Structure formats: structure tokens, C-alpha cells
Amino acid sequence: NAGVMQNPRHLVRRRGQEARLRCSPVKGHSHVYWYRQLPEEGLKFMVYLQKENIIDESGMPKERFSAEFPKEGPSILRIQQVVRGDSAAYFCASSLDRGEYFGPGTRLTVL
Amino acid sequence: GNSVTQMEGPVTLSEEAFLTINCTYTATGYPSLFWYVQYPGEGLQLLLKATKADDKGSNKGFEATYRKETTSFHLEKGSVQVSDSAVYFCALSSQGAQKLVFGQGTRLTINP
Numbered sequence: 001n002a003g004v005m006q007n008p009r010h011l012v013r014r015r016g017q018e019a020r021l022r023c024s025p026v027k028g029h030s031h032v033y034w035y036r037q038l039p040e041e042g043l044k045f046m047v048y049l050q051k052e053n054i055i056d057e058s059g060m061p062k063e064r065f066s067a068e069f070p071k072e073g074p075s076i077l078r079i080q081q082v083v084r085g086d087s088a089a090y091f092c093a094s095s096l097d098r099g100e101y102f103g104p105g106t107r108l109t110v111l
Numbered sequence: 112g113n114s115v116t117q118m119e120g121p122v123t124l125s126e127e128a129f130l131t132i133n134c135t136y137t138a139t140g141y142p143s144l145f146w147y148v149q150y151p152g153e154g155l156q157l158l159l160k161a162t163k164a165d166d167k168g169s170n171k172g173f174e175a176t177y178r179k180e181t182t183s184f185h186l187e188k189g190s191v192q193v194s195d196s197a198v199y200f201c202a203l204s205s206q207g208a209q210k211l212v213f214g215q216g217t218r219l220t221i222n223p
Contacts, residue, residue, distance in 0.1 A: 004154075033210060042200055042213035043155070056210060091154055093211075100211065102147075102155040 004103035006092050012109045019079040021106045025094030032075045033100055034067055037089040049075060082110045113138045117201050117214035124191055125222050132186040132217050134201035142203040144177055144184040149198045193221045
């Protein structure tokens with residue numbers, strides 16, 4: 001997976017709790033992407049970030065979801081007040097150019 | 112908008128069979144095209160890519176040719192192995208955009 005790290009790998013939350021997903025890109029990569037994969041479906045783009053900037057958030061739900069990529073530290077995808085429909089695999093990818101390198105994903109289960 | 116359509120699965124083959132997984136796309140301009148593979152419980156791995164018309168991407172015995180006239184990028188392998196069992200995703204990245212647009216995936220199972 002070319003060095004993209006995600007944690008936790010599995011996350012269980014109850015409805016109404018917050019979920020915080022972390023992504024450390026490949027060293028030297030300044031572009032980070034978040035995708036969501038629902039069961040038996042392809043990946044859907046959520047958000048594209050560069051250091052301290054959100055470049056494209058056209059795939060992010062308007063409420064409860066937010067993402068950041070600070071100057072120091074990992075990128076964070078935050079889901080507030082989770083609902084059962086948020087259960088999915090969330091993948092982070094990083095790149096210098098097209099053809100991103102994907103992390104192993106965080107599998108979120110909402111009870 | 113941009114979109115990718117893949118051959119529906121699941122696909123089941125015997126070892127050493129010939130594999131084709133069809134992929135067609137809709138995009139403006141000249142997108143880059145990719146095949147990714149996802150093994151059970153893992154993230155996606157880039158299998159191969161092509162960035163311009165008539166380019167052929169190849170890796171691990173898999174090949175795909177960027178056909179602009181038919182807007183296709185079909186994945187082929189001459190002799191599959193049990194270890195090729197996985198889900199395969201076709202994807203595109205359009206000119207001027209960084210994000211990937213994925214097809215729905217094709218689950219491939221190879222029986223010994």
C-alpha cells in the first residue's frame with residue numbers, strides 16, 4: 001500500500017457518538033483524498049485536501065462530516081453524531097500526481 | 112458527468128483460463144485510466160494505468176489498452192491463478208481533476 005497509514009483499522013461506535021479517522025500519507029505527499037466504500041459498491045470520492053486547505057469537498061455530506069489536513073500531523077476525517085448509514089469502509093489515499101496510493105482503510109460499524 | 116461502467120460480477124473461472132473484465136467510461140477530454148485490485152480485507156492497490164490513447168498498461172500478467180474510439184479500458188490476463196481472486200475496480204481521473212471516479216467493482220473468483 002505504498003506507505004499510507006490509517007488508524008484505527010476497525011472502529012465501532014453507537015448511534016450519536018463521534019468517529020475520528022486518521023490518515024498519515026506517504027512521506028513527501030502533500031495531497032490527501034478520502035473515499036467511502038459501502039458494502040458491495042465501488043469507492044465514492046468524499047474530499048481532497050492539501051496541507052491546511054480543502055481543495056474539493058464535493059463528495060462530502062453537508063452535515064456531520066468534516067475533514068482537515070493540518071500543517072503537522074495526520075489528516076482527520078470526523079463524523080459527528082454517527083448513524084447506521086455511516087457504516088462503511090473509509091479509505092484515505094495520498095499522491096504527488098494522479099494514481100493515488102491507498103491506505104488499508106478504516107471499517108466503521110455503527111451499532 | 113464522468114462515469115465508469117464495469118462488467119457485472121461475480122466472475123468465476125478455472126485456473127489458467129483467459130480473463131477479460133470489461134470497462135467503459137464517459138468523460139470529457141482525455142482522462143487517465145486505472146485498474147485497481149482489492150484483496151479481501153485490504154485496501155486498493157494500483158494494478159496498472161494508462162494516461163493517453165493507445166497506451167497499454169501492464170503488470171503481473173494483466174494488460175489493458177486505452178481505446179479512445181470505444182471509450183474502453185478492458186482488463187485481460189492470459190492465464191489466471193487462484194491468487195488473482197479479488198475485486199477489480201476500473202477508475203478514471205479526468206484532465207485537471209485529481210480525484211478518481213470508480214466503477215462498481217467486479218468480484219473475481221478463480222477455482223483450482
